[in-house]
Amino acid sequence: MSTCVIFGGAGFIGSHLARRLLATGRFDRVHLADLQGSELDGGDGVSASITDVRQGIPEDLVPEVPEWIFNFAAVHREPGHEAAEYFDTNLAGARNVARYAEAVGCPNIYFTSSIAVYGPTMGATDESAPVCPVSPYGGSKYPAELIHEHWQATRPGRRLITCRPGVIYGPGDPGNILRMIRAIKRGYFAYPGSPMVSKSYGYIEGLLDSIEFVMDRSEPLIRYNYVEHPTEPLGDLVRHVKAHMGSRAPVQIVTGGRGPIHPVRVKKAARPTHIVPRTLIDMGFDFRFDFASSLTDWQRQAPEDFN
Known part of the structure; x- marks a missing residue:
C-alpha cells in the first residue's frame, strides 16, 4: 500500500x-x-x-x-x-x-x-x-x-x-486576499502605500500543480519559489477584484482609520514582494492561473467565501 x-x-x-x-x-x-x-x-x-x-x-x-x-x-x-x-x-x-x-x-x-x-524584496528576487x-x-x-x-x-x-x-490564498482561507476582497466589497479598502507596489501571491491550485510537477522530476534536491507568474502591482490586483465583484467603490491611498486592521499588517501590505519563480520557469512549469482567473476558479469552488 x-x-x-x-x-x-x-x-x-x-x-x-x-x-x-x-x-x-x-x-x-x-x-x-x-x-x-x-x-x-x-x-x-x-x-x-x-x-x-x-x-x-x-x-x-x-x-x-x-x-x-x-x-x-x-x-x-x-x-x-x-x-x-x-x-x-x-x-x-x-x-x-x-x-x-x-x-x-x-x-x-x-x-x-x-x-x-x-527578507525585504525591493526588486525581482x-x-x-x-x-x-x-x-x-x-x-x-x-x-x-x-x-x-x-x-x-x-x-x-x-x-x-x-x-x-509566497502568501497562498484560495477556497476556505480567511487570509490577506480574502480580507482585501471583502474590504473592497464593503467599500473600506484603502491602499496602505503606492498602488504600484509589487505583490507576489500564489493560488492554492497552482501550488498543488507545482507540487505534483516537482514530485515527478528526478533531481535529488530541488529548491523553488512558488508565486503566480508574473507578479502584478497591488493596484492591478485591486482592479481585478473590483471587476470580478462588480464593485464601483472608491479606493483611496490612505487608511483613514476606517478598517480594523492590525498596524503590522498594514506595514506588511505596504512592503513590496517581487518574487520570481525562476526554477519552475526554467523547468517549463505551466502556470495555469493569473490573479483574475484564480478569482473565477475560487468562486466556482467556494461561492460562500464571496458572500
Whole structure:
C-alpha cells in the first residue's frame, strides 16, 4: 500500500493537498498528522492522528513505510506569536520530522519554507538571491531548510523538495486576499502605500500543480519559489477584484482609520514582494492561473467565501 504522511495535514495547504492526492489516486493512504483533527478523517483512503511535531514522532504513526512526507507544520502567522514560538515549533518540527523520516526509512520529503527567508524584496528576487531574513518567522524557516538538507545529504537515494511559497490564498482561507476582497466589497479598502507596489501571491491550485510537477522530476534536491507568474502591482490586483465583484467603490491611498486592521499588517501590505519563480520557469512549469482567473476558479469552488 502506497502511503504519504502530511504533517500539518489539517491546515489550509495540507487539507487541499490531501484532497488533490486522493482525487488523483497518487497514494492509497493519506495520513494527516496535526495538532487538531481534520474534516477529512474517516474518508476513503484517509487516516489521521493528533501529532505534535515539537515532540518525538512515533515510528508506528502509520503501519507502512511512507513513500513521501510533506512537512507543512509551522507557526507562521505574523503578527500573532512571540518570537520564540516560531523557533520552538519550526526548528523542533524540522528536526523531529527528519528524525522520523530517518527512523522509518522514508526516501522523500517535501518541505514548505517561505519567501520570508529573503527578507525585504525591493526588486525581482529569484532562488539565486541571498538569504537575509528580518522576521522571527523567516529566521526560523531558513535553518529548518538546512535541517532537512542535512537529512537529504546523509544517505544516497534521498530526495528533498523545498518550496518557498509566497502568501497562498484560495477556497476556505480567511487570509490577506480574502480580507482585501471583502474590504473592497464593503467599500473600506484603502491602499496602505503606492498602488504600484509589487505583490507576489500564489493560488492554492497552482501550488498543488507545482507540487505534483516537482514530485515527478528526478533531481535529488530541488529548491523553488512558488508565486503566480508574473507578479502584478497591488493596484492591478485591486482592479481585478473590483471587476470580478462588480464593485464601483472608491479606493483611496490612505487608511483613514476606517478598517480594523492590525498596524503590522498594514506595514506588511505596504512592503513590496517581487518574487520570481525562476526554477519552475526554467523547468517549463505551466502556470495555469493569473490573479483574475484564480478569482473565477475560487468562486466556482467556494461561492460562500464571496458572500
